[in-house]
Amino acid sequence: MQFDAQWLLLALAPVFLACIGWEAWHLSRTRPRTAPNAAAADNARYTWPDTLCNAALALMHQGADKLAWLVAVPVYAYVYRHFRLVSWQPGFVAWFALFVAQDLLYYAFHRASHRVRWLWAAHVVHHSSERLNLSTAFRQSLMYPVAGMWMFWIPLALLGFTPEQVVAIVLVNLAFQFFVHTQAIGKLGWLEYVLNTPSMHRVHHARNARYIDRNFAGVLAIWDRMFGSYVEEDAREAPDYGIVKPLASCNPLKATFHEWLAMARDFARMSGWRSRAAALFAPPDWCERHDALGLAPVTAAAAHARHVVPENDTEAEFGSRNP
Ligand SMILES: [Zn+2]
Numbered sequence: 001m002q003f004d005a006q007w008l009l010l011a012l013a014p015v016f017l018a019c020i021g022w023e024a025w026h027l028s029r030t031r032p033r034t035a036p037n038a039a040a041a042d043n044a045r046y047t048w049p050d051t052l053c054n055a056a057l058a059l060m061h062q063g064a065d066k067l068a069w070l071v072a073v074p075v076y077a078y079v080y081r082h083f084r085l086v087s088w089q090p091g092f093v094a095w096f097a098l099f100v101a102q103d104l105l106y107y108a109f110h111r112a113s114h115r116v117r118w119l120w121a122a123h124v125v126h127h128s129s130e131r132l133n134l135s136t137a138f139r140q141s142l143m144y145p146v147a148g149m150w151m152f153w154i155p156l157a158l159l160g161f162t163p164e165q166v167v168a169i170v171l172v173n174l175a176f177q178f179f180v181h182t183q184a185i186g187k188l189g190w191l192e193y194v195l196n197t198p199s200m201h202r203v204h205h206a207r208n209a210r211y212i213d214r215n216f217a218g219v220l221a222i223w224d225r226m227f228g229s230y231v232e233e234d235a236r237e238a239p240d241y242g243i244v245k246p247l248a249s250c251n252p253l254k255a256t257f258h259e260w261l262a263m264a265r266d267f268a269r270m271s272g273w274r275s276r277a278a279a280l281f282a283p284p285d286w287c288e289r290h291d292a293l294g295l296a297p298v299t300a301a302a303a304h305a306r307h308v309v310p311e312n313d314t315e316a317e318f319g320s321r322n323p
């Protein structure tokens with residue numbers, strides 16, 4: 001019987017859970033509680049609300065992904081049958097080419113997910129915890145299919161890879177990324193030049209001004225170095241995990257939909273098709289910048305709700321994207 005790649009992440013669940021068990025044990029030994037609330041204050045430690053939210057988001061994402069493949073696979077198959085540019089001999093060379101091409105496309109998808117609000121509305125879920133441990137990897141959005149993540153893999157079908165190969169490599173890439181969500185592992189020497197590592201990905205989850213929107217790697221670190229988005233973790237500046245506008249909730253539904261609702265509200269209040277298009281497809285902070293320029297009035301109440309400084313303080317606010 002042939003293994004269906006769509007089940008890869010579920011098949012690996014025992015490995016993921018064993019690693020989480022190891023990390024929780026490791027943290028309890030190496031970062032002992034020194035005060036009654038020290039565990040909650042330590043942003044590496046597991047807490048029930050955060051971990052259960054991450055688990056719920058993983059299950060919701062798995063369900064949505066399974067449905068999405070029903071639509072995406074026939075699209076890949078159509079492109080593969082009618083438009084493929086290359087026919088590969090089965091073997092190592094084909095798989096290596098597929099791995100490199102998909103990882104580059106993942107880099108493009110991930111970078112776009114931080115700079116295009118429509119994509120950020122889905123991806124923000126992954127960044128909305130103020131903790132970072134292996135369970136953070138489970139924090140995914142069921143809205144990725146709506147945002148259009150699957151479209152980023154269409155070029156792979158064009159390059160002559162079968163839909164089954166495309167699904168398999170996408171999930172292998174995602175499975176690898178589970179292992180970079182930890183504070184239990186330091187820098188990994190020369191591997192930092194080649195692979196996405198825990199150190200590199202801690203920077204990606206941080207909202208410090210020097211770290212934010214950096215290190216978009218999936219598996220290979222080379223793309224960030226090639227395209228100028230690499231920042232090294234600095235031992236003198238610990239990452240501050242989370243998003244600029246804190247979610248302040250462990251409700252998986254709120255985590256999934258809060259940015260979509262905020263985007264819909266911004267879309268509705270903008271006048272003119274250019275501004276409305278920008279509310280959807282410009283960088284995530286475009287509306288705040290638009291308001292700050294005085295092109296739309298910001299009431300004190302609205303500003304407070306959205307963590308925007310309403311009046312003359314706008315330069316200070318946008319000088320740094322820190323909260
Ligand atoms: Zn990201």
Ligand SMILES: [Zn+2]
Nearest residue numbers: 126181201205
């Ligand atoms: Zn991550």
